[in-house]
Amino acid sequence: MIWGGPLRWAPRFTLALLVVPVAAGLLGTLIPAFSNDAKGFRALVEWPGLWPAVRLSLGTGLGATALSLAITLLLVASLWGTRLFALILHLLAPLLSVPHAAAALGLAFLIAPSGWIARLLSPWATGWTQPPDLLILNDPYGLSLTLGLIAKEVPFLFLMALAALPQTDIARRMQVAHSLGAGKIAAFAVAVLPGLYRQLRLPVYAVLAYSMTAVEMAMILGPTRPATLSAQVVIWMADPMLTAQATAAAGAVLQLCVVIAALLLWTLVERVARRALVRLAEAGVRAHALDAFARGAALLTGGLTAGALILGLAGLAVWSLAGLWQFPDVLPQSLSLRTWMRAAPDLVSTGAVTVMIAATATALSLALVIACLEAEQRFALSPRGAALWVLYLPLLVPQVAFLPGLQGAALRSGVEGHWLAVAAAHLVFVLPYVFLSLAPAYRAWDGRIATAGLALGASPARVFWRLRLPMLLRPVLTAAAVGVAVSVGQYLPTLLIGGGRVETLTTEAVALSSGGNRRLIGAYALLQMLLPALGFALALLLPALAFRNRRGMAVAT
Amino acid sequence: MLRRHFLLATAALFALPAQAQTAWESVLDAARGQTVYWHAWGGDPKINDFIAFVGQEAQERHGVTLEHVKLASTADAVARVQAERNAGTLTGGAVDLIWINGENFAAMKDQGLLFGPFAESLPNWRYVDVAGKPAVVTDFTLPTEGYESPWAMAQLVFEYDSARLPEPPQTLDALKDWIIAHPGRFTYPQPPDYLGLTFLKQVAYGTLSDPSVMQAPLDEASYEATIAPMWAWLDAVTPALWRAGKAYPQNEPALGQLLADAEVDIGFAFNPGRASAEIGAGNLPETVRTFTLQGGTIGNASFVAIPFNAAHAAGAQVVANLLLDPEIQARAQDPNVLGFQTVLDLSSLDAPDKARFDALDLGIATLSPADLGPALLEPHASWMVRISQDWMQRYGVAQ
Numbered sequence: 009m010i011w012g013g014p015l016r017w018a019p020r021f022t023l024a025l026l027v028v029p030v031a032a033g034l035l036g037t038l039i040p041a042f043s044n045d046a047k048g049f050r051a052l053v054e055w056p057g058l059w060p061a062v063r064l065s066l067g068t069g070l071g072a073t074a075l076s077l078a079i080t081l082l083l084v085a086s087l088w089g090t091r092l093f094a095l096i097l098h099l100l101a102p103l104l105s106v107p108h109a110a111a112a113l114g115l116a117f118l119i120a121p122s123g124w125i126a127r128l129l130s131p132w133a134t135g136w137t138q139p140p141d142l143l144i145l146n147d148p149y150g151l152s153l154t155l156g157l158i159a160k161e162v163p164f165l166f167l168m169a170l171a172a173l174p175q176t177d178i179a180r181r182m183q184v185a186h187s188l189g190a191g192k193i194a195a196f197a198v199a200v201l202p203g204l205y206r207q208l209r210l211p212v213y214a215v216l217a218y219s220m221t222a223v224e225m226a227m228i229l230g231p232t233r234p235a236t237l238s239a240q241v242v243i244w245m246a247d248p249m250l251t252a253q254a255t256a257a258a259g260a261v262l263q264l265c266v267v268i269a270a271l272l273l274w275t276l277v278e279r280v281a282r283r284a285l286v287r288l289a290e291a292g293v294r295a296h297a298l299d300a301f302a303r304g305a306a307l308l309t310g311g312l313t314a315g316a317l318i319l320g321l322a323g324l325a326v327w328s329l330a331g332l333w334q335f336p337d338v339l340p341q342s343l344s345l346r347t348w349m350r351a352a353p354d355l356v357s358t359g360a361v362t363v364m365i366a367a368t369a370t371a372l373s374l375a376l377v378i379a380c381l382e383a384e385q386r387f388a389l390s391p392r393g394a395a396l397w398v399l400y401l402p403l404l405v406p407q408v409a410f411l412p413g414l415q416g417a418a419l420r421s422g423v424e425g426h427w428l429a430v431a432a433a434h435l436v437f438v439l440p441y442v443f444l445s446l447a448p449a450y451r452a453w454d455g456r457i458a459t460a461g462l463a464l465g466a467s468p469a470r471v472f473w474r475l476r477l478p479m480l481l482r483p484v485l486t487a488a489a490v491g492v493a494v495s496v497g498q499y500l501p502t503l504l505i506g507g508g509r510v511e512t513l514t515t516e517a518v519a520l521s522s523g524g525n526r527r528l529i530g531a532y533a534l535l536q537m538l539l540p541a542l543g544f545a546l547a548l549l550l551p552a553l554a555f556r557n558r559r560g561m562a563v564a565t
Numbered sequence: 566m567l568r569r570h571f572l573l574a575t576a577a578l579f580a581l582p583a584q585a586q587t588a589w590e591s592v593l594d595a596a597r598g599q600t601v602y603w604h605a606w607g608g609d610p611k612i613n614d615f616i617a618f619v620g621q622e623a624q625e626r627h628g629v630t631l632e633h634v635k636l637a638s639t640a641d642a643v644a645r646v647q648a649e650r651n652a653g654t655l656t657g658g659a660v661d662l663i664w665i666n667g668e669n670f671a672a673m674k675d676q677g678l679l680f681g682p683f684a685e686s687l688p689n690w691r692y693v694d695v696a697g698k699p700a701v702v703t704d705f706t707l708p709t710e711g712y713e714s715p716w717a718m719a720q721l722v723f724e725y726d727s728a729r730l731p732e733p734p735q736t737l738d739a740l741k742d743w744i745i746a747h748p749g750r751f752t753y754p755q756p757p758d759y760l761g762l763t764f765l766k767q768v769a770y771g772t773l774s775d776p777s778v779m780q781a782p783l784d785e786a787s788y789e790a791t792i793a794p795m796w797a798w799l800d801a802v803t804p805a806l807w808r809a810g811k812a813y814p815q816n817e818p819a820l821g822q823l824l825a826d827a828e829v830d831i832g833f834a835f836n837p838g839r840a841s842a843e844i845g846a847g848n849l850p851e852t853v854r855t856f857t858l859q860g861g862t863i864g865n866a867s868f869v870a871i872p873f874n875a876a877h878a879a880g881a882q883v884v885a886n887l888l889l890d891p892e893i894q895a896r897a898q899d900p901n902v903l904g905f906q907t908v909l910d911l912s913s914l915d916a917p918d919k920a921r922f923d924a925l926d927l928g929i930a931t932l933s934p935a936d937l938g939p940a941l942l943e944p945h946a947s948w949m950v951r952i953s954q955d956w957m958q959r960y961g962v963a964q
Contacts, residue, residue, distance in 0.1 A: 057962045138729075139828045141749030146812035148963045232755050232812055233963050243757070244822040245644070253644075331847040336828045342847070350610065412648070418953035419652035425659055506646065507659040509602065509634065519607035524820065527848075530611055 016387055018379035022439070023398045025376070029414050029436050030401045036413015041257035048254030050090050054261065055255070057234025065237040068150040068230070069220030069270055072157035077212055079158065082306040084204075085196035086299065088178065092307070096169065099314045101162040104490070104544065106317060107497050108160060109518055110533030114320025115156050117327070117526065120145050122178060122335045123325050131337035139335050151232040153201055153318070157219045162313045163315040165211060171445055172207035172263055175452030176200055191296035195268035198289045202282075207448035209278075210396070214217070214403045214444065216274055217267050221406040224499070224518065239264050241408050260409035267404055285335045321533065328530030347527040354516065355535055362512040363539060364484050364497055365427055369434035370491035373442040374484070380443070381450040382476075385458075399443055402436045407500045415504040425507035433501040434494075449483035481554060485547035493540035514541070583624055589688055592879045599880035603869075604642035605664035608818060611842060613866065613901055618896070619705050620758050623887055629880045634660075639669050643812020646678050646872045658874035663883040664944055665713060665870045667705045667759070671946055677721035680871035680878050682711025687882065689712075689889035694910035703941040706780055713868035715923030716888040717897060718862035720765055720940050721857070722832045722932065723748075724821075724840045730830045730851035736859050743831075748805040750830040753834055754820050755813035755961075758951045760835055766863050769795045770941055779944035785952055792952065796959065803960065810960060835865075837937055838904015841928025845901050856929050858939045863897045864940025866908060872945040891918035900928030 043050045052058060087093040106114075117123050122139035130136040145152050178200050184194030226239040234240060241263060244256035327333070331342030383389060397404075414433070418424035423432075454475060463470040477484070499518050502510060517532040582675040601623070607613055613633060620631030631648045636642055642663045651660045665673070673679050682796055684690060693701055693715065702708065709715075725733045734740040743749045770776045772794035776785075784791075785913045803810040817834055824832035825848055832955035836838070843849040869888065871936045887893060891914050904927075911922055927933065 056958050060962055107935060120826070120828075122823075122828050139826060140826075141808060141810045146808075148811060222696065231963075232815070233961050245640075260858055332850060334825070334850060346845070346847075350614070412644075419649060419654060472610050503641070509632070509659065511635070514636060516607070519637045520610075525608070526822070545645050 015379055015383045017276055018376065018383045019389065019391070019395070020266040022376045022380050023395060025403055026439065027437060028178055029281045029417075029433070030405055030410050033410025033413035033419050034405065035155055037260050037409050038256045039217050040254050044254065044368070046258075048256075048258030049261075051252075051255040052258040054134075055240075057240065059242055061134045061234045061237040062262070064150050064231060065220050066264070066270055067207055067215055068154050068157065068226075068236065069267075070273070071150075072161060072219040073212065073216040073274070075154070076158050076161040076165055076215060077208075079162050079309045080169055080301060081201065083162075083166060083310045084169050084173070084194050085200075086303045086306040087310075088173075088182075088196075096310055096314065097166075098548075099318070100166050100225075100310075103317050104163040104167055104493055104540070105313065106160070106321065107224075107514060107517060107533060107536045108222060109224040109228065109499075110324065110536060111160050111320065112156050112225040113529055114143055114322075114324045114533070115152075115316055115415065116161060116228055116320075117318060117323045118320045119152065119155075119286075122340075124319065125253075127336045127338050136265065136336065143266070145229060148231050148233070150231055153226055153236070153497070155174035156225050156229045157222065159313050159317045160225070161215045161219065162310075163317075165208065165215060167486065168211040168445060169204065171486050172204055172343070172448045175207065175449055176203040190294045191396050192299045193302045194293045194295040194298070197285060198293070202285065207452075209309050210400070210437075210444050213271060213274070213400065214441070216270060217404045220270060221263060221408075223408070237266065238406060238408070243407070244396075244464060245408060245412070260406055263406045264404075264409055267406065271404070272286070321537070324526060324530035324533050327526040328534065330527060333480050347531050351528060351531050355513075358513050358516050359510045359535060360509060360541070361427060362514070362536075365431045365434060365502075365510070365512065366492045366539070367493045368428070368431040369438045370442070370488055372431075372435055373439040373491050374446075374488055376439060376486070377443045377446055378450075378484070382466075382472060385450075385455075399440050403440050411500050416449065418505050424505050425509045427506070427510050430502055430506045430510045431495075433505040434498050437498060437501065438494045440492045441494045442487045445490045446480075446483055446487035449480060453480060467491075478554075482547070482551040485550055489540065489543035492543040496536060583887050585614075588686070592882055593627060593880035594696065596877070596883040599611045599877040600632055601661045601877050601880040601884050602632050602634050602659060603662040603881075603884065604634045604636055604645075604660050605662075605665070606637075606638075606639060607633070611740050611832060611846070611903055615897060616903075619884065619887060619893060622890075622893065623880075623884055625798075626887070627883050629883050631884060633889075636697055639665060641662065643669050643678075646673065646874070647676070649872075649874060650676075650678065655874050656874045658872055659876070660872045661875040661877045662884055663870050663872065666865060667943070668946055670709075670713055670870060671707050673872075674679065674707070678873055679712045680875055680880040680881075681713075681874050683871065683882055684709065684711040684714035684885070685709075687714060687886040687889060689886050689891075692889060692891060692913050693908045694908060694913075697910055698866070698908060700864055700942065702757070703942070704866070704868065705949075706945045709868070713870040714885040714889065715866040715868050715908040716885075716894075716906055717867040717903075718864065718940075720837050720906065721833060721835055721862040722837045722840075722855040722937070723831055723857065724824060724849075724853055724855050724930070725831045726827070726850060726852050727854045728850065729827070733831065733854075733856050735856065737768065737798070740858070741798060744802045745805045747830065749807055749809070750880075751802075752807035752810075752813060752820070752823070752829055753833075754816050758816045758819045758958045759938060760820065760833070761813070762949050762953060763835060763863050764798075764833065765795065765956065766944055766949070767858070767949075768798050768846060769952070770863070771858065771860070771943070772798050776941075778941065782829050782945050782947045788951065792955075795952075796955075799960070811963065821848075822963065824853075836904060837906060837951045838898070838900045838928060838931050841900035841929035842904040843904075844930060845928065851929065855932055857932065857936075859938070861939035863943060865906075867944050870895060891915075892921060897919035897924055897927065898922065898927075900931055904928065904931065906934075 060390050118125055121142045121144060182195050185199040195545060221238045221240050223242050228237050228238040237259060240258040241256050244252045253548040254284060328347050329343045330340035331344050333340035418429055422431040457475055458471050461475050497514055499514050501513050502512050513532055513536040517529060517536055520532060594916055605616060605846050616633045623629040623631045640662050644661055695702055698718060734743040753764040756762050778791060814823055823829045840849060840853050840855050844851055844853060869885050870876050875881055891909060894909050895902045897905045898907050
């Protein structure tokens with residue numbers, strides 16, 4: 009065994025790689041939060057918007073997660089095996105890479121009282137010659153924000169579900185359930201869902217944590233009186249008054265606690281749902297009547313989700329070409345390439361840096377993740393619960409809570425400002441997502457194939473290179489595409505570790521979105537989306553090409 | 566003997582400017598070949614293009630490379646210098662130049678995070694209109710003492726579409742009546758955004774019985790009574806604001822977008838040339854015009870400052886000096902470029918340089934300096950800190 013030694017240590021090494029930066033960064037946050045007699049906490053408690061902000065974070069986070077999961081499951085349950093399924097897959101996959109800020113701005117332009125929908129209907133249907141004074145964006149209940157989060161998270165969960173599906177034996181289970189008389193939804197819920205959710209659980213937690221800590225989206229779509237807790241922490245961080253830094257640190261600590269509380273609440277709901285599911289199974293629910301309704305609901309919600317994102321982005325694309333574009337004109341008065349011409353040199357250079365960083369972080373993450381999983385298989389290691397939580401650390405701990413501390417560490421070691429340092433910081437966020445998206449498929453790979461290979465005299469390394477890796481090509485490439493998308497979307501790590509000298513499409517786009525210029529944001533958003541979309545296209549195309557003569561490797565639809 | 570003394574004294578007299586010349590030349594020598602990292606807000610493509618242009622000039626004239634580090638917020642750069650100091654990076658810092666003013670400058674100066682004083686020894690300082698524009702040496706009542714160099718003047722102007730609103734209100738009271746008569750058609754960026762706070766300052770100027778008290782640090786004992794008229798004004802208009810005051814735009818660009826989308830009829834900006842520039846860029850219709858209030862509007866200056874640990878302080882000074890160059894200043898004032906008001910005293914310029922300014926077509930929507938009216942001084946920073954907190958208490962949380 010060539011790398012038996014190092015391989016055995018791969019999981020521990022990887023975990024350390026995740027723990028050390030987060031822990032160091034967190035210390036850098038906890039100290040200011042509790043120093044000076046916990047002044048930061050006192051300021052935090054005195055802030056009049058505190059409880060509304062916490063309520064908002066909880067409400068929008070839990071609401072968006074529950075609805076995203078429901079829509080994803082509905083889509084999988086009622087459309088699996090149909091032609092529509094493939095269509096929706098192809099629609100949703102590239103949307104995963106839409107940066108949050110761009111998605112939010114696109115959505116905002118769509119649903120605002122002066123937005124595209126209102127323009128389409130005005131004045132002929134609505135009689136509006138000027139935009140109505142309606143509170144749609146920034147509504148106090150965070151409904152627009154929830155909608156935006158759902159539109160962003162459904163593609164992610166859907167793709168995760170898709171990666172897990174082949175391992176759930178869905179075809180045979182559905183068949184058996186059908187033959188026992190169950191309708192489509194009932195069959196899915198009883199026979200497939202338990203296995204599927206086990207693999208989806210971690211991505212769902214990540215979605216929950218992310219939804220509660222999202223900053224860009226909350227700033228654009230969320231309420232402002234007060235903002236969500238995460239947005240408020242960033243506002244405090246940007247405050248030149250030094251005292252606000254302690255408040256921000258305290259807010260970040262509170263944010264962490266709120267996320268943990270929400271996760272605990274979620275696991276409680278999981279338990280209740282599990283019991284309900286067992287009852288349903290025992291009662292022999294068949295629920296044929298539900299199928300038509302579920303199909304309709306799936307088409308409606310899936311269509312709405314994809315439609316909102318696609319139309320919003322189309323709106324931004326048109327803006328990137330627009331001259332003057334006033335309400336209620338459906339299209340701009342004139343079109344011009346001005347925005348693109350102006351931005352072209354910047355787009356090329358920042359695009360190149362973005363690709364370089366994403367490729368490095370993703371390649372390293374993939375190598376580490378595969379090494380971990382292979383070690384787990386070969387040495388029959390069983391990851392403990394604690395290891396999973398460590399994996400989750402970078403996704404659960406709000407970025408604002410540990411990145412400033414990490415920046416201090418990078419400064420001291422003198423590595424900040426280099427693109428490699430940025431790639432290393434991205435690794436912390438990319439690796440968990442790569443792991444989450446690859447692990448289920450890797451673990452569910454039929455071990456009997458390896459046994460057969462070994463019995464025929466192949467070395468474990470040969471089994472890995474010749475059997476496991478090729479057979480897992482699709483999930484590996486999907487994981488790589490997810491990694492690229494995550495890296496491309498990183499804002500705070502790039503800004504803080506890059507010292508402002510490493511410019512990526514995202515740092516540029518976020519700087520621009522603070523100026524609200526829809527034209528330029530449109531141009532950047534399109535490119536920002538294009539890069540990861542290319543990755544996903546490759547993840548779909550390459551296996552199809554490589555396995556065009558292997559029927560068993562065709563997409564399981 | 567006497568003669569010898571006289572000769573020495575004369576020599577010394579001539580040597581003085583010569584020495585100053587040499588000092589600046591040594592700065593130029595040190596700067597050549599340096600790359601200056603200018604941390605500046607990157608939210609406006611017009612400003613980004615202007616900074617790129619300054620970069621070209623710096624390269625051609627002085628061999629200095631200028632890199633624009635685009636920020637979402639100036640405080641990011643301040644925080645970065647703080648982080649460097651805390652990490653012990655006392656030389657070779659990442660930030661060479663910051664576009665700064667107000668609270669950020671006060672915070673950095675207070676903590677000794679600035680290089681200087683340097684501004685008043687820049688060769689182009691002689692053109693700066695210190696007498697006519699006191700804001701170039703007084704930043705939010707804080708004397709700059711040469712720790713930052715001005716490069717643009719800003720003044721609050723209101724923007725409106727004359728096609729939708731032929732007669733805009735000219736006083737704060739008239740504005741109040743207009744807002745109440747046209748519910749949902751006016752708003753301001755949510756404090757602590759600086760433009761939102763600037764609007765509150767403007768309201769304070771128009772409602773306080775003696776606005777000059779705001780030039781001193783606020784007096785806790787009399788604050789509530791002093792400021793009460795401002796809250797009364799806001800209480801009166803809030804139900805008639807855009808979205809009935811249930812939501813506010815985030816910042817100046819967001820407010821500008823509302824005007825462009827016809828969601829509001831009156832917007833405002835901290836740049837008298839913004840409307841013309843936006844018309845030129847095709848973002849606003851040609852019928853947009855600007856106005857100021859009788860009695861004047863808040864004005865201040867934008868500065869550049871150099872952190873104490875800047876790796877390229879010489880190059881940074883060269884850029885700061887270049888920003889005061891009459892040619893560059895005229896370009897910044899061109900509404901097709903930026904539309905920022907100059908910090909220079911036009912009467913101090915040579916004829917050809919002065920001609921550059923005279924030749925500028927200020928733009929269809931820009932008020933002439935005479936029509937712009939007086940620029941009111943920024944209040945002491947303590948007022949804004951307190952007003953910002955109280956605003957949050959009163960309007961910042963949904964009831």
